[in-house]
Amino acid sequence: MKLAFIGIGNVGFAIANNLQKKGHDIIVASNSENSQSVQKALKENSNFLVMNIQSAIDEAEIVFLATPFQANESILKSVNFNDKILVDCTNPVGMGISHGLKSEISGSEKVQEWAPEANVVKAFTIYGFENFIDSNYPNYNVKPIMLIAGNNIEAKSLVQKINSDMGFDTLDTGNLDQALHLEHMTLLWVKIARRDGHHPNFVWAMLEK
Template sequence: MADALGTRWRQAGHEVVAGSRSRGGFGEAAAFGTDAVLLAVPYAAAVDVVAGLGAALRGRVLIDCTNPVGSGFALLTAGGPAAAERIAAAAPAARVVKAFNLCHEDVWRLTPPVFAGRPLAVPLCGDDAAALAVVRRLVRDLGCTPLDAGGLDRAGLLEATAALLIGLWLGEGADAQAIAPPMEFAGRRDRPLQSGPNGVPLRSGGTA
């Protein structure tokens, strides 16, 4: 993820520094990140990594692309705080935005990620308006479209979506994109809601 996204951002004109335990320190990379710091480590190490960076993340936009997905495509954070919220708690001086967690690294290497003429949409969750503006620009620099998915308290929904999609793609070999209808069929706002069986809301003329 770091190489795929970093390479594309470098091509877009950004200066990029990568840090790892074996090639350049995490602290050096975090201190360099004047625009943003991408946290692209296994989820199991994410909290410890950001906690160890301390002051290097103060005021930084910290982009969390981790996925807490374990054996059997299970969501490791089910019933508790989302991964992004745990990362934010471990780095309280950083401005955390959840993004880029729904696609395999190969998707980010596409120039640009456009499918059937439609640019890939990237949902973002975060609480800091200025941080979200930075990440939106980075999304657009990839040729993608940023989507506001709410505050960081909704990051768990993105992480659960990733667990579902990964399970469908890898476990079932399914075309997971086919689970969502086109926008014109997703919700007709020109018809009033009615109550269907068991109180399920239906659009006029719709079915359960």
């Protein structure tokens, strides 16, 4: 598939680089081709194509949003998604690694508000980028789980295929309001790994009887 990435920092690049190696075509969506993050990404993977943001959205089958959350509103309100799938990989993080929207609403619901014509799916937020570079845990007989949320079943089905390519099983947690709880899981992971010094190579898994 053709996949566009708005934001190509640690998280965006890790996902994009992994998926390019799995055979997907990657478009870096940027209105500043000479930006440091874009040039770094192209240096590390010359197979990426760069387009301005609207052109990348128009060309792609799925768009990934991997920007700092505070940049989302201005970016999303300046483009048109025309019913495209928008995978929200962002998190609103406030002071002291708190929820940046005071847990009153999820960041993904705000993303949907700012991009009303997109089919927003929350994914790729409950771990750090290290687990998007390599999701393989060979000492276990289960795959790590990727929890997703969204209002459109077809959109979530396509994101599940992306998850499989990334090495994850998928748990659909329900509608987009569930993204608030996924963002709290992100904060938990971040506090364990980034604040308290646990190594980042750990994930959640799902065991069922």
